[in-house]
């Protein structure tokens with residue numbers, strides 16, 4: 001099963017791998033033609049009702065594969081208003097090839113008897129539908145439903161939400177659906193025959209994080225927790241730079257407000273780094289259980305907390321981390337020494353743990369040289385923990401126990417100290433902006449690696465962790481195909 005949002009991501013990732021949407025449309029149209037071929041008799045009349053988006057584009061391709069039938073393509077709307085280049089190219093190809101193709105702009109012009117079809121292909125709207133069908137689609141759908149003619153829908157019956165199976169108004173009552181790549185959650189509740197067609201999207205488009213995953217950012221305003229996220233970084237003690245790196249990276253990854261909680265001496269030093277960070281020190285030189293109540297208070301107003309950068313591994317510090325997590329029910333990123341308390345702690349919090357492979361073993365997880373084997377081990381361990389794991393390596397493996405993604409950006413220069421702190425900060429910021437922890441962690445690993453690659457272009461193996469944060473904004477941009 002795949003949601004429409006994820007499908008759009010996979011589609012973009014496939015394009016980045018060199019499999020264009022145009023190629024996918026060709027395969028989709030071909031698959032629909034095969035399904036029609038199985039249902040129609042020779043010389044049958046087949047009417048393809050095409051909308052102006054890519055759903056319609058699929059059926060325009062289908063028309064080229066159905067020349068043994070009496071096929072006619074009907075476009076709802078003027079060709080100039082076709083919404084995508086690839087759909088328009090396929091329409092132009094029909095017209096140029098002198099294949100039967102007509103357009104109507106007004107539903108009053110739609111008279112099914114005029115076509116007398118033995119079968120109708122419904123390609124008015126696919127996953128691009130929002131709300132109730134508008135005109136002329138709504139009237140056309142009603143007339144198709146009223147006629148006694150079999151309907152094969154492309155991807156999803158027009159007007160039906162592929163994620164829920166619900167329709168906000170009239171929807172096409174399909175006899176069969178040819179859906180692409182994977183089954184859609186909304187189709188199961190419909191009374192029709194569903195065929196899933198393989199359209200040649202490589203597995204890599206799903207497994208590897210790519211530019212398509214950026215669609216999780218800022219796509220649907222309703223799905224966001226706060227506007228752009230507030231992050232609390234808890235770190236510092238034996239190390240000063242780590243919480244500052246994480247905080248700066250969080251800002252560059254789009255968080256609105258980043259607050260740092262750290263021991264007073266560390267706070268003084270961080271404040272010297274500039275005016276962007278809101279730093280508040282706690283007494284002493286290490287995090288200790290006496291600080292926890294105040295931290296829980298501060299964290300309650302934040303979207304995410306980032307725990308670990310530079311905290312060290314004093315017994316009292318680890319005890320404080322465990323106490324914090326036991327009392328926290330928000331979303332938190334846990335990194336570095338703080339990771340070792342995770343397996344023992346009983347928490348309501350939703351954690352994203354970012355260990356390297358050594359830290360993973362300390363947590364009780366297993367790892368393997370081969371990334372595919374490692375991905376299986378990480379998925380199992382994430383399932384046992386009940387949290388999301390982002391295991392760093394040449395291939396970063398991200399899993400929540402159900403789904404697994406792999407990030408393959410980055411370079412050997414990134415083994416320098418501090419890049420993990422940057423990653424923790426980016427993860428915290430993205431977890432404050434994206435609904436799914438898995439998606440946030442996957443995107444963070446990918447962007448951090450890309451920022452590292454950009455830094456390596458300039459500095460080679462001499463790159464420093466502090467080169468990364470300012471390269472995060474570009475790394476979170478889709479530069480196009």
Ligand SMILES: NC(=O)C1=CN([C@@H]2O[C@H](COP(=O)(O)OP(=O)(O)OC[C@H]3O[C@@H](n4cnc5c(N)ncnc54)[C@H](O)[C@@H]3O)[C@@H](O)[C@H]2O)[C@@H](O)CC1
Nearest residue numbers: 011024025053054055125126127128129130132133134155
């Ligand atoms: N994602 C993929 O990987 C692929 C998608 N393909 C096809 O592309 C389809 C999605 O294409 P699009 O995103 O262009 O969207 P659609 O073709 O589903 O919709 C096109 C346009 O219709 C308009 N519209 C939205 N709601 C409407 C309503 N209620 N009444 C009337 N008009 C409305 C909108 O302007 C929308 O952009 C899929 O369903 C599938 O058929 C395939 O071509 C190949 C691969």
Ligand SMILES: [K+]
Nearest residue numbers: 125154156158
């Ligand atoms: K459709």
